[in-house]
Amino acid sequence: MMLEIKNVMKRFEDHVVLDGISLDVEKGDVVAILGPSxxxxxxxxRCLNFLEQADSGEMIFEGTRYDLNKAKKSEITALRRKTAFVFQNYNLFLNKTVLENVTLGLILGSRIRKQEANEIAIDALRRVGMADRLSSYPVQLSGGQQQRVAIARVLALKPDIIFFDEPTSALDPELIGEVLSVMRQLAEDGMTMLVVTHEMEFARNVSNKVLFMENAHVVESGSSHEFFANPKSERSREFVNSLASFA
Ligand SMILES: Nc1ncnc2c1ncn2[C@@H]1O[C@H](COP(=O)(O)OP(=O)(O)OP(=O)(O)O)[C@@H](O)[C@H]1O
Ligand SMILES: [Mg+2]
Known part of the structure; x- marks a missing residue:
């Protein structure tokens, strides 16, 4: 097992937001995390990358155990070297070119020399179809192109797992497909990914596992094929049917 997540609990004041969430992830899994707003x-x-401090819970990642409530700074730094986060709003540096956006983390974070950083970055940008826009600035790109650069930026760091939080939800509908197809390609290349998404085509056809959450609980988790073909609970069935009606 690449990643075992056990019993994550989190509350904001008296509002329970995560009430014992567990998940097993094998290398190469693409897990679609679904559920209402x-x-x-x-x-x-966010708890898995220590962007948020869980109240309790643990995670075993590549053989190392992390207490999600109290990991040391050095442990968090080590974990973040192997994991990456792609956000809804790209978070590119607006005053840097496409190439600089991708090399920055390599040069500052990983202390790789500029020449080599450029080569790694161009390689990553090629994977997302953006190698022809090296000297463009983010404002000169569409949202879909910016998100692909953001994906290249994390690929350049060669993470073992990538967490995506609604990577296409800020995009105009006609730009969603180009980002999803990059993600589908990553999946085919064997990248391990946890993807919060409302894109059911992606959940159905690209992900191999589903984690369906509601009100801080896991309603159902397991094979995505099973989830869509044969949902186990009434609530899952309702959710899948409500999606079908939009298709
Ligand atoms: N920093 C915070 N302080 C207080 N409450 C918060 C905070 N962050 C999130 N919450 C609350 O926790 C609950 C879960 O929020 P979360 O953002 O994880 O939901 P989500 O499933 O990602 O929703 P969406 O699909 O809308 O993005 C919500 O009720 C939210 O209001
Ligand atoms: Mg959210």
Whole structure:
């Protein structure tokens, strides 16, 4: 097992947001994290990268155990070298070119020399179809292109797992497909990914596992094929049917 997440609990004051969330992730898994707004999806991902401090819970990642409530700074730094986060709003540096946005983390974070950083960055940008826009600035790009640069930026760091939080939800509908197809390619290349998404085509056809959350709980988790073909609970069935009606 690459990643075992056990019993994550989190409350904001007296509001329970995560009430014992567990998940097993194998290398190469693409897990779609589904559920209505406010069910705790973002908070769950943030706890896994220590962007948020869980009240309790643990995670075993590549053989190392992390207490999600009290990990040391050095442990968090080590973990973040192997994990990456892609946010809804790209978070590119607006005063840097596409190439600089991707090399910055390599040069400052990983202390790689500029020449080599450029090569790694161009390689990553090629994977997302953006190698022809090296000297463009973010404002000169569409949202879909910016998100692809943001994905290249994390690929350049060669993470073992990537967490995506609604990577396409800020995009105009006609730009969603280009980002999803980059993610589908990553999946085919064997990248391990946890993806909070409302894109059911992606959940159905690209992810192999589903974690369906509601009101701080896991309603159902397991094979995505099973989830869509044969949901186990009434609530899952309702959710899948409500999606079908939009298709
Ligand atoms: N920093 C915070 N302080 C207080 N409450 C918070 C905080 N962050 C999130 N919450 C609450 O926790 C609950 C879960 O939020 P979260 O953002 O994890 O949901 P989500 O499933 O990602 O929803 P969405 O689909 O809308 O993004 C919500 O009720 C939210 O209001
Ligand atoms: Mg969210």
């Amino acid at each position: 406010g069910s705790g999806k973002t908070t769950f991902l």
